[in-house]
Amino acid sequence: MSTTRLPGSTVATLTVTTPSDREVRITRLFDAPCAIVFDCWTVPELLKGWLHGPEGWRLETCKIDLRVGGAARYVWRHREGQVMGMSATYREIVRPSLIAATELFDEDWTGGETLGTVTFTETSGKTLLTQTIRYASHAAREAALATGMTSGMADSYAQLDTYLASSRDASRGAA
Numbered sequence: 001m002s003t004t005r006l007p008g009s010t011v012a013t014l015t016v017t018t019p020s021d022r023e024v025r026i027t028r029l030f031d032a033p034c035a036i037v038f039d040c041w042t043v044p045e046l047l048k049g050w051l052h053g054p055e056g057w058r059l060e061t062c063k064i065d066l067r068v069g070g071a072a073r074y075v076w077r078h079r080e081g082q083v084m085g086m087s088a089t090y091r092e093i094v095r096p097s098l099i100a101a102t103e104l105f106d107e108d109w110t111g112g113e114t115l116g117t118v119t120f121t122e123t124s125g126k127t128l129l130t131q132t133i134r135y136a137s138h139a140a141r142e143a144a145l146a147t148g149m150t151s152g153m154a155d156s157y158a159q160l161d162t163y164l165a166s167s168r169d170a171s172r173g174a175a
Helices: 034-042 138-146 149-174
Strands: 002-005 013-017 023-030 057-064 071-078 083-094 098-105 114-123 126-134
Touching: 013 149, 023 138, 023 149, 034 098, 034 114, 034 126, 034 149, 138 149
Parallel strands: none
Antiparallel strands: 002 013, 013 023, 023 126, 057 071, 071 083, 083 098, 098 114, 114 126
């Protein structure tokens, strides 16, 4: 298990665990209600604002058909030209508390299809996000962890924090 506290934040702790030999679980607390965090995961224009990963990457293409059996397509581009794409198929959606989807990267560095499950639990206006990724094998999980994927996730979640804070500030200014 590893825990990463992001600078300047009392809410932003990314916790990574391995609950089984094929799974990675990431938990993160956000200072926003579930419905808003859920929308940030499911509305393409919002995802493009925060789901970048490490420095230099940008989510360039984001298409979502948010229904059971619907598809999603993500393509990231690095400022130096590299491209990384991923497709997903939604298995379960319970707004605003659950998204489950199978995922496969174009360059299959994860050893086959993964099953990603994200739950959103709200307490006192804050949302605990729990993301579980189940890989095809133990070796695939270990290879994914070795890529530094969790640091990219921490970067993206920090960007989501920034987006949520700016949205909160904008809504206060409009009041």
